Amino acid sequence: MIIDGEDKFVITVIMAAGKGTRMKSNKSKLVHKIYDKELVKRVAELAKEVGSDEVIAVVGHLKEQVEEVLGDSVKYAYQEELLGTGHAVMQAKKYLEGKKGKVVILYGDVPIIRKNTLENLVTKSFKNKEYATLLTAIYENPTGYGRIIRDEGGNIKAIVEEKDANMFEKEIKEINSGIYCFDIEELLSALDELKPNNVQGEYYLTDVIKIMNDKGLKTGAVIVEDNTEILGVNDRAQLELLTRVLRMRINAEHMRRGVTIEDANSAYIHDNVIIGMDTIIHPNTTIKSGVIIGENCEIGPNAYIRENCIIGNNVKIGNNVEIKNTKIGDRTKVPHFIYLGDTEIGEDGNIGCGTITCNYDGKKKNKTIIGDRAFIGSNVNLVAPVKIGDDVIIGAGSTITKDVPSNNLAVAREKQVNIERKD
Numbered sequence: 001m002i003i004d005g006e007d008k009f010v011i012t013v014i015m016a017a018g019k020g021t022r023m024k025s026n027k028s029k030l031v032h033k034i035y036d037k038e039l040v041k042r043v044a045e046l047a048k049e050v051g052s053d054e055v056i057a058v059v060g061h062l063k064e065q066v067e068e069v070l071g072d073s074v075k076y077a078y079q080e081e082l083l084g085t086g087h088a089v090m091q092a093k094k095y096l097e098g099k100k101g102k103v104v105i106l107y108g109d110v111p112i113i114r115k116n117t118l119e120n121l122v123t124k125s126f127k128n129k130e131y132a133t134l135l136t137a138i139y140e141n142p143t144g145y146g147r148i149i150r151d152e153g154g155n156i157k158a159i160v161e162e163k164d165a166n167m168f169e170k171e172i173k174e175i176n177s178g179i180y181c182f183d184i185e186e187l188l189s190a191l192d193e194l195k196p197n198n199v200q201g202e203y204y205l206t207d208v209i210k211i212m213n214d215k216g217l218k219t220g221a222v223i224v225e226d227n228t229e230i231l232g233v234n235d236r237a238q239l240e241l242l243t244r245v246l247r248m249r250i251n252a253e254h255m256r257r258g259v260t261i262e263d264a265n266s267a268y269i270h271d272n273v274i275i276g277m278d279t280i281i282h283p284n285t286t287i288k289s290g291v292i293i294g295e296n297c298e299i300g301p302n303a304y305i306r307e308n309c310i311i312g313n314n315v316k317i318g319n320n321v322e323i324k325n326t327k328i329g330d331r332t333k334v335p336h337f338i339y340l341g342d343t344e345i346g347e348d349g350n351i352g353c354g355t356i357t358c359n360y361d362g363k364k365k366n367k368t369i370i371g372d373r374a375f376i377g378s379n380v381n382l383v384a385p386v387k388i389g390d391d392v393i394i395g396a397g398s399t400i401t402k403d404v405p406s407n408n409l410a411v412a413r414e415k416q417v418n419i420e421r422k423d
């Protein structure tokens with residue numbers, strides 16, 4: 001991570017050994033998804049995005065599942081028995097020993113922290129030369145969380161867990177998010193001093209703060225502005241809540257950039273979507289990660305824009321349209337009840353109602369390529385692989401299995417027969 005022009009060493013440890021009993025699932029809670037992406041993968045990607053030189057996942061319960069999701073994007077430490085958050089970090093010791101810099105501690109089930117917030121935490125820790133920098137929050141109802149104990153001068157002295165807190169400490173509204181940035185060497189030395197002498201009989205990572213304080217080492221905190229960032233997932237209701245929070249955050253960002261969203265409650269725009277100014281998103285529209293949409297388009301209602309779609313400017317994608325791995329040129333209309341998969345369409349086209357690309361032959365996906373100014377009639381099947389030239393008209397109800405050259409009209413359907421009734 002670059003701080004004031006200097007390259008600083010940062011390693012991230014992700015606690016990912018927990019059981020997640022309350023999810024009532026055969027899967028590890030860490031591999032449940034928000035918008036198609038596993039919780040733990042979100043955290044690992046975040047760690048990389050803020051510039052971690054190394055990322056260590058401490059795994060245990062259902063570790064194969066977590067390992068399958070993270071692959072070799074991280075290194076692994078193993079925690080066979082869950083003896084506390086301090087114990088979890090101790091398992092990553094071999095990756096920390098001999099290193100100089102900071103270690104960031106994240107939870108695999110706290111997946112929607114903003115990149116900016118983590119960057120602030122680490123930057124403050126380096127700049128203020130703090131040996132521990134905590135991410136804290138102010139909660140009206142702090143029950144269940146570790147409380148931040150400060151002296152009269154506001155300096156942080158310790159963290160006291162709910163279960164170990166006295167009645168005065170329980171009144172404190174500043175809570176520990178469980179996310180920290182530590183000096184590597186001093187964390188290692190404090191971990192050596194941890195003892196499980198508390199109500200839960202666990203090695204508390206939080207005790208490190210008091211240990212550092214007793215040594216006279218400077219500690220500090222960043223108070224998170226948006227408390228939703230530090231929400232974790234313990235059950236399905238929280239999974240839904242976090243999905244909703246992320247959805248609203250993403251939608252707000254698009255609106256801020258000049259996109260109209262008719263109903264933010266029913267616009268499901270995944271991460272990393274680009275949408276141009278003055279585009280309108282109608283209700284019940286899903287847009288998957290990586291999609292690019294130009295300016296002044298109209299999308300939906302009930303549109304499903306899947307992976308790898310690039311949509312030009314002034315395009316209309318109407319109701320009940322599903323598109324996947326498809327490029328659409330400027331001013332083309334795809335108004336209703338259409339499926340386009342693995343397709344490229346030029347500019348100024350019109351795709352009739354009920355058109356589908358038959359892109360799958362049972363073994364592989366095939367491409368449909370359509371030129372500029374194509375007029376595809378209603379209820380047309382385009383059996384891929386197939387190429388349609390420029391300025392082509394295709395008669396309604398056609399099943400197109402052969403390429404159509406430019407400037408041609410193609411009709412591929414049974415001729416109509418009218419038989420006079422004799423009854």
Ligand code: UD1
Pocket residue numbers: 015016017018019058079081082083084085086087088107108109144145146147159161175176177178203204205206232
């Ligand atoms: C912890 C903090 C508390 C803070 C809270 C925020 C400690 C002692 N307390 O409490 O101050 O307010 O988080 O949510 O750290 N885990 C492991 N291995 C273990 C124990 C835990 O991987 O041996 C993982 C859990 O799966 C979970 C996270 O660490 O993802 C937090 O553990 P948990 O025991 O729930 O800590 P809290 O009691 O919530």
Ligand code: CA
Pocket residue numbers: none
């Ligand atoms: Ca917890």
